[in-house]
Amino acid sequence: xxxxxxxxxxxxxxxxxxxxxxxxxxxxxxxxxxxxxxxxxxxxxxxxxxxxxxxxxxxxxxxxxxxxxxxxxxxxxxxxxxxxxxxxxxxxxxxxxxxxxxxxxxxxxxxxxxxxxxxxxxxxxxxxxxxxxxxxxxxxxxxxxxxxxxxxxxxxxxxxxxxxxxxxxxxxxxxxxxxxxxxxxxxxxxxxxxxxxxxxxxxxxxxxxxxxxxxxxxxxxxxxxxxxxxxxxxxxxxxxxxxxxxxxxxxxxxxxxxxxxxxxxxxxxxxxxxxxxxxxxxxxxxxxxxxxxxxxxxxxxxxxxxxxxxxxxxxxxxxxxxxxxxxxxxxxxxxxxxxxxxxxxxxxxxxxxxxxxxxxxxxxxxxxxxxxxxxxxxxxxxxxxxxxxxxxxxxxxxxxxxxxxxxxxxxxxxxxxxxxxxxxxxxxxxxxxxxxxxxxxxxxxxxxxxxxxxxxxxxxxxxxxxxxxxxxxxxxxxxxxxxxxxxxxxxxxxxxxxxxxxxxxxxxxxxxxxxxxxxxxxxxxxxxxxxxxxxxxxxxxxxxxxxxxxxxxxxxxxxxxxxxxxxxxxxx
DNA sequence: GCCGTTTTCGGCCCGACTGTTTTCAGTCG
Numbered sequence: 001x002x003x004x005x006x007x008x009x010x011x012x013x014x015x016x017x018x019x020x021x022x023x024x025x026x027x028x029x030x031x032x033x034x035x036x037x038x039x040x041x042x043x044x045x046x047x048x049x050x051x052x053x054x055x056x057x058x059x060x061x062x063x064x065x066x067x068x069x070x071x072x073x074x075x076x077x078x079x080x081x082x083x084x085x086x087x088x089x090x091x092x093x094x095x096x097x098x099x100x101x102x103x104x105x106x107x108x109x110x111x112x113x114x115x116x117x118x119x120x121x122x123x124x125x126x127x128x129x130x131x132x133x134x135x136x137x138x139x140x141x142x143x144x145x146x147x148x149x150x151x152x153x154x155x156x157x158x159x160x161x162x163x164x165x166x167x168x169x170x171x172x173x174x175x176x177x178x179x180x181x182x183x184x185x186x187x188x189x190x191x192x193x194x195x196x197x198x199x200x201x202x203x204x205x206x207x208x209x210x211x212x213x214x215x216x217x218x219x220x221x222x223x224x225x226x227x228x229x230x231x232x233x234x235x236x237x238x239x240x241x242x243x244x245x246x247x248x249x250x251x252x253x254x255x256x257x258x259x260x261x262x263x264x265x266x267x268x269x270x271x272x273x274x275x276x277x278x279x280x281x282x283x284x285x286x287x288x289x290x291x292x293x294x295x296x297x298x299x300x301x302x303x304x305x306x307x308x309x310x311x312x313x314x315x316x317x318x319x320x321x322x323x324x325x326x327x328x329x330x331x332x333x334x335x336x337x338x339x340x341x342x343x344x345x346x347x348x349x350x351x352x353x354x355x356x357x358x359x360x361x362x363x364x365x366x367x368x369x370x371x372x373x374x375x376x377x378x379x380x381x382x383x384x385x386x387x388x389x390x391x392x393x394x395x396x397x398x399x400x401x402x403x404x405x406x407x408x409x410x411x412x413x414x415x416x417x418x419x420x421x422x423x424x425x426x427x428x429x430x431x432x433x434x435x436x437x438x439x440x441x442x443x444x445x446x447x448x449x450x451x452x453x454x455x456x457x458x459x460x461x462x463x464x465x466x467x468x469x470x471x472x473x474x475x476x477x478x479x480x481x482x483x484x485x486x487x488x489x490x491x492x493x494x495x496x497x498x499x500x501x502x503x504x505x506x507x508x509x510x511x512x513x514x515x516x517x518x519x520x521x522x523x524x525x526x527x528x529x530x531x532x533x534x535x536x537x538x539x540x541x542x543x544x545x546x547x548x549x550x551x552x553x554x555x556x557x558x559x560x561x562x563x564x565x566x567x568x569x570x571x572x
Numbered sequence: 573g574c575c576g577t578t579t580t581c582g583g584c585c586c587g588a589c590t591g592t593t594t595t596c597a598g599t600c601g
Contacts, residue, residue, distance in 0.1 A: 098600090134591085134593085139592080142590085142591090197601090270584075282586095
C-alpha cells in the first residue's frame, strides 16, 4: 500500500532533483509545500483519493492530484522515474551537506563528474574544488567541514531535551547588561514533537555583548557564523543553535518571524502584501516606506486583521484561513486539566510510592489522578495481579483520607492488551475499578490487520475506558504498531471511548496529526502524564502542546472535566 | 505547480551571512 509518507517522499525527492536541474524555484516550492502538507495529513490519503478530494489539500492542484492518483493506483510515478534517470542519486545526496545547495551540487557534478558525498570529500581533500567558478579555498574548507558535520550529525532532540538545553543557554544571556527579554522560538516554541536546531531570540539595543557572551558559553564547541545581529554555533552535543538579537520595540515581528514555521511565515507575508504591507522580522512596512513597529506578536497579527494565532498552530495547515474566518479554536491549556488519567507507582515500574505520587500530582495543580500500574501480564514492569489491585484499592482509600477532599486518587490499571486482543485481567476485576486504561506493550511487529484488530478489540471491550498510547512508538528508538488509525479513531467515537495523548516526550502518542483527526471525529482525548516518578507530572505540558497542535479544545479533553463527570462517563 | 472580493496569467516572503566578488550569488531559515 502507498502511504501518505511515501507520496510525500516522492514529491520531496522530485523537488530536490528539479532544484539540481535548475528548474523554476517556485515550481520546486510547490512540490515541497505539497509534500509537507501530505506528510502532515492526519488521515489516509487514499480516503481523500476515493472521495475525489485530493485537491482540498493545500498546495495540491490538478497536476499534483493527478500524480498522486497515479502513485496510489500503480505504486509508481512515471514523471518521477524520468527525473531520477536524469540526476544520479549521489548528487541529490550532496544536498544534505550543510552549505551545499542545488547550484553547487550541480557544479560539482557537471564540472568534476562527482556523483557521491564520498567522491566530493575526496575531491575537496585533493584541492580540486577551489578552482571552480565561485569557489575558493574557504569554500572548499566549508564543504569538508559540512561533510564532517553531516557524518556526526546527531538526530533530532526530544522536546524535554531541547527545552532544557534552551533554558540552560538562555539563562546567562538574560544576565547580559542591556538585555530586556529572551525567548526560545522555532520549532521548540511551536512544540513540534522533535527539535533539530534551537532558535534563540534576545531583545536588546546593544547586540555586541550578547553575541560575545553566547560564543563564549561552555556548551559551545564551534562558532559557525557570526555577524552583528545573528550568530550560529554548534554545541558539544552536536546541536546547532542560532541566536538573533533585535531591539525591544521590534520584539513582536522578531518573535513572530523566528517562531516560524517557514511555511506559515511565507503565507503570512503574502497576506501582508495583499494588504499593501511588507512583513519582515524588523517591522511591517507600508508602500511609502514607513514602518509599523510591533512590540508584541498580537500587534503583528492585529495589523494584518487577524486574531493572534497560537505558535502550535503555525504550520500552514489551515490556521491562516481559520483566523481570517474568525474560526480559530480556543485551544486547551495546561490549566484546563483537572486530572491525570495515567501514572505509575512502585507497585509496578514507577519510582514513587502512592502517597508521594499523589502529593506530587496535587502539587502540580491537579484535583484528581488515576493510578494505573501495569497488570501482571507485562513481566518486565512487575505488574499487579487481581489480588494486588485489591490491596492497592485499600491503600488508595488511606491516601485519600490523609490528603483530604481537595484531591482525589482514583483506582485504575493500565491493563495489557494481549497479542490476540484479549485483556490479561478478568472482567470482574476490571469492573471494580473507577477507570480502566488499556494498552499494548508487546508484539508490536504485528501486521496492520492484526494490530488494528487488537486495538479495536480493546476499544469494544465493555470495561475499557481509555486506549493508551495507541501506536506504542518510541521516537527515535522504535516505530509504533502499523495501525489503521482511521478505523481505531472511528471505533473510539462509536463506542464513546477515550484515546490517550501520552505526554512522555518519546511517545507523544497520539501525535498531532492523529489528534486533529480525532477532534474532527469527535473522539474524547485523555491527556496523560504517564508519570513514573514525582517529577513526571511536569511532562503534561508536552501532551497539552501535542493536543494543541491537533487543534484540540477543552471540550475535546476528558480530563478537563470534573472527577464526578469522568466517573459518571466511565460508569455508563 | 499553485492560485485568485483588483487576476485563469503572472505573480510567487524577506533578510543575514559568507565568500568571491567589484555588485552579487549561494545558502539558510
